[in-house]
Amino acid sequence: xxxxxxxGLGNMGFPMGERLSAAGHRLxxxxxxxxxxxxxxxxxxxxxxxxxPADWRGADVVITMLPNSDIVESVLLGISGIASAASFNTLxxxxxxxxxxxxxxxxxxxxxxxMRYLDAPVSGGVKGAQNGNLAIMVGGRWQDLExxxxxxxxxGKSVIHIGGAGSGHxxxxxxxxxxxxxxxxxxxxxxxxVRFGIDPATLTEVLNASSGRSNTSENKxxxxxLSGTFGSGFPIGLMAKDxxxxxxxxxxxxxxxxxxxxxxxxxxxxLDAGHGGEDHTRMYEILAPTNSFExxxxxxx
Numbered sequence: 001x002x003x004x005x006x007x008g009l010g011n012m013g014f015p016m017g018e019r020l021s022a023a024g025h026r027l028x029x030x031x032x033x034x035x036x037x038x039x040x041x042x043x044x045x046x047x048x049x050x051x052x053p054a055d056w057r058g059a060d061v062v063i064t065m066l067p068n069s070d071i072v073e074s075v076l077l078g079i080s081g082i083a084s085a086a087s088f089n090t091l092x093x094x095x096x097x098x099x100x101x102x103x104x105x106x107x108x109x110x111x112x113x114x115m116r117y118l119d120a121p122v123s124g125g126v127k128g129a130q131n132g133n134l135a136i137m138v139g140g141r142w143q144d145l146e147x148x149x150x151x152x153x154x155x156g157k158s159v160i161h162i163g164g165a166g167s168g169h170x171x172x173x174x175x176x177x178x179x180x181x182x183x184x185x186x187x188x189x190x191x192x193x194v195r196f197g198i199d200p201a202t203l204t205e206v207l208n209a210s211s212g213r214s215n216t217s218e219n220k221x222x223x224x225x226l227s228g229t230f231g232s233g234f235p236i237g238l239m240a241k242d243x244x245x246x247x248x249x250x251x252x253x254x255x256x257x258x259x260x261x262x263x264x265x266x267x268x269x270x271l272d273a274g275h276g277g278e279d280h281t282r283m284y285e286i287l288a289p290t291n292s293f294e295x296x297x298x299x300x301x
Contacts, residue, residue, distance in 0.1 A: 002025055002026070002060040002061055002150075002151070003025070003026040003027075003028070003058055003059050003060050003061075004020055004025050004026070004027050004028075004059060004060070004061045004062070004063060004151070005027075005028045005029075005030070005050070005055075005056055005059035005061070005062040005063065005082075005086075006020070006027055006028070006029045006030070006062075006063050006065070007029075007030045007031070007062065007063065007064045007065070007066065007075060007082070008031060008064060008065035008066045008096070009029060009031040009033070009036040009037060009039075009040050009065075010031075010036070010065065010067075011126050011129075012065055012095075012122070012126060012129050013031075013065035014036065014039075014040060015126065015129040015130040016063075016065065016095075016129050016134075016155055017029060017040060017044070017047075018040075018043065018044060019129075019130075019132055019154050019155060020151065020154055020155070021044040021046065021047055023150075023154045025151070025154075026046070027044070027046075027047040027048070028047070028048045028049070028050055028055055028056075028058065028059060029041075029047055029048075029049060029050065030049070030050040037049050053080060053082075053084075053085035054085065056082050056085045056086045056087075056090075057085065057086060057087045058087075059086060059087075059090060060090070060091065061090070061091045061092075061093060061148060061151065062082060062086060062090055062091070062092050062093070063093045063094075063095055063151075064076070064092070064093070064094045064095065064096055065095050065096055066096045067096065068096065068097070068098065068099075068241070069096075069098040069099040069102040069103070069106075071096075072094055072096055072098055072106070073102070073106060076092065076106070076110070077106070077109060077110075083110055083113055083115055084113070086115065088114045088115075089114060089115065089116060090115050090116070091115075091116045091117075091118065091144055091147060091148060092110055092115055092116065092117050092118070093117075093118045093119075093120050093148060093151075094106070094117070094118070094119045094120070094121075094169075095120050095121060095122055095136075096121065097121050097169070097172060097173070097238070097241065097242055097245065098119065098121070098169050098245075099169065099245055099248065099249075100119075100139075100166040100167070100169040100170035100173065100245070100249050101166060101249065101252050102166075103119045103139070103165060103166040103168075103169045104164070104165050104166030106165075107119070107139075107140065107165030107166065108165070116140075116141070116144050117140055117144075117165055118138055118139065118140035118141075118144050118145060118148065118165075118168070119138070119139040119140060119165060119166055119167070119168040119169045120136050120137065120138045120139070120140075120148075120152065120168050121136075121137055121168055121169050121171075121172035122134040122135065122136050122137075122155070122156065122172075123135040123137070123172060123175060123176070124156070125232065125233040125234050126233045127233055128156075129155070132154060132155060132156065132157070133156065133157045134155050134156035134157065135156060135157070135158045135160070136152050136155065136156040136158065136159045136160070136168075137160055137162050137167075137168040137169075137171040137172050137175075138152070138159060138160065138161050138162060138168050139162050139163060139164060139165050139166050139167035139168035139169065139170075139171075140164065140165050140168075142161055145159075145161055169245070170249055172242070173242050173243075173245035173246040173249060174246050174249075176239060176242035176243065176246070177242070177243050177246040177247075177260055177263065179215065179216070179239075180239050180242075180243050180263055180267055180280075181259070181260075181263045182214045182215065182216040183216050183220070183280065183281075183283055184263060184266055184267075184283065184287065186207070186212075186214065186216045186217055186220075186221065187225070187283055187284050187287050188287065189203065189207075189212070190203055190204070190221070190225075190284070191287065191288055191289055195289065200221075200226055201222065201226060204217055204221045204222060204226070207221075220232060220281050221284075224279070224281040225281050225284035226284075230278065230279040230281045230282040230284075230285075231279055231281075232279055232280065232281050233279070234279065234280050235276065235277055235278060235279060235280060236267065236270050236271060236275050236276050236277075236278055236279070236280050236282070236283070237271060237276030237277060238280075239267060239280045240264075240267040240268055240270070240271045240276070243260075243263060243264045243267055244264060244268075246260060247260050247261055247264045266287075267283075270283065270286050273286070
């Protein structure tokens with residue numbers, strides 16, 4: 001088993017690290033939140049914290065699970081960056097939701113220092129991280145992917161090689177753009193149906209039996225929206241961030257993508273209204289027209 005350096009013990013990084021530890025990998029971990037490191041060490045006693053930069057020389061692979069490209073670049077390439085402390089030919093795997101064009105540049109910068117790079121963002125949320133059911137989208141050389149295959153198979157149920165460096169992050173953002181668009185379209189359809197007098201559960205049944213079927217209609221409406229639990233595990237703030245990455249990629253490539261920008265505006269409005277920390281399925285309430293829920297209660301009475 002390899003020695004893995006894991007940077008980022010947040011909602012996703014923590015359970016991913018636990019799965020790697022349980023699979024027998026030797027871990028060294030780091031996080032800006034010292035309390036998170038202590039919790040991880042208490043639950044995974046064979047893990048070591050990073051005490052000094054030289055500790056990174058013992059890692060065959062370094063995984064980053066961090067909020068954005070700014071932080072990833074700072075941690076890896078900044079003053080006293082990890083890349084300068086790691087051993088020659090270390091494989092860096094960025095599993096964060098990062099900007100694809102910047103990821104491409106990061107891969108080139110690391111290669112110039114004699115390192116290797118994969119971008120490998122994930123889809124599946126906290127539950128997927130806990131259960132090892134993540135979908136992993138990988139950008140970079142297939143030879144490096146083969147080397148990391150046992151790591152990815154510990155964390156996910158599907159591993160897809162997308163293309164060159166940055167392409168994994170591009171695919172992740174574009175996937176979430178489609179997912180976010182589906183949420184908005186489905187929610188609006190349900191509220192229009194309610195106003196006409198159609199029970200939202202009945203319309204959901206129609207969607208799932210027809211061409212309007214989607215991950216939203218199958219796995220989010222009844223489970224989290226109509227139930228009022230709003231607990232899918234993925235907040236509005238992260239969805240809005242991924243949409244911005246997707247539209248930023250379109251802008252960077254000189255594509256207009258008007259519908260994508262309209263979708264971005266809807267989610268950004270929810271973010272601006274203070275809903276960033278709420279589950280993204282709460283868009284069912286946020287986008288509800290006046291009296292919509294009163295109408296629903298009458299229909300379901």
